[in-house]
Amino acid sequence: MSRQEKSLYMTVLMTPDMANFAGKVHGGALLKLLDQVAYACAARYAKSYVITASLDLVTFRQPVEVGQLVTFMANVNYVGTSSMEVGVKVVAEDLRTKEKRHASSCFFTMVAVGEDGRPTTVPRLDIETDIEQRLFEAGKMRKEMRKEVQQRNDALHVRIPEGQTPSGAATG
C-alpha cells in the first residue's frame, strides 16, 4: 500500500462575501481557493514548500451560487524533476436539492523549492492504478504542450513602447 498522499479534497461553503455584482460567486474567489488547494496538495505530496509556476486550461462550466457547498478535488497527476501537475475538479452542491454539478476544472504546475528558493527534486510518483497511469501520461503530454504553447506565444510577442498605450496615446 502506497503511503504517498496524492489527493486532497477541500470543501468550502460559498458565503455572500464571495459574490460578484451579479450575485454569483466571483471567479477570482474561486481562483484563490483553487490555488490554495493546489498548494496544499502539492506541498503535502512533496513534503516541501512549493510555488505556483503556471495555471492553465481553466474552465468555468457552470456558475457557482452563493450558499452552495463546493468541493475542490485536487490530485497530483504527473511529476517531473521538480514540478508537479495538480489537476483540480470543482463540484458545487445545492444543499437543498443535493444536486451536484461539475463547475470548473484546471491544471496547476507547482514547483518544489528548497531553502535557497531554487527548484528541488520531488519524489517519483507511485503509479498504482490504470487511472493513475492515464493521468500521468496525460500530464506528461500537457507539459510538452505547455512548452510548445509558450514558445509559440513568445514568437507572437508585440513590444509596446514605454509610456504609450497600444493605440499610441500617452499613459498616466
Ligand SMILES: CC(C)(COP(=O)(O)OP(=O)(O)OC[C@H]1O[C@@H](n2cnc3c(N)ncnc32)[C@H](O)[C@@H]1OP(=O)(O)O)[C@@H](O)C(=O)NCCC(=O)NCCS
Ligand atoms: C517556477 C520557478 C521556480 C522555475 O524556475 P526556473 O529557473 O525556470 O527553473 P527550471 O527551468 O529549472 O524549471 C523547474 C521546473 O519548473 C517547470 N517550469 C518552469 N517554468 C514553468 C512554467 N512557466 N510553467 C510550467 N512549468 C514551469 C519546468 O518545466 C521544470 O520542471 P521539471 O523540473 O519537473 O522538469 C520560477 O520561474 C519562479 O520562481 N517563478 C515565480 C513563481 C511565483 O512567484 N509564483 C507565485 C505567483 S503569484
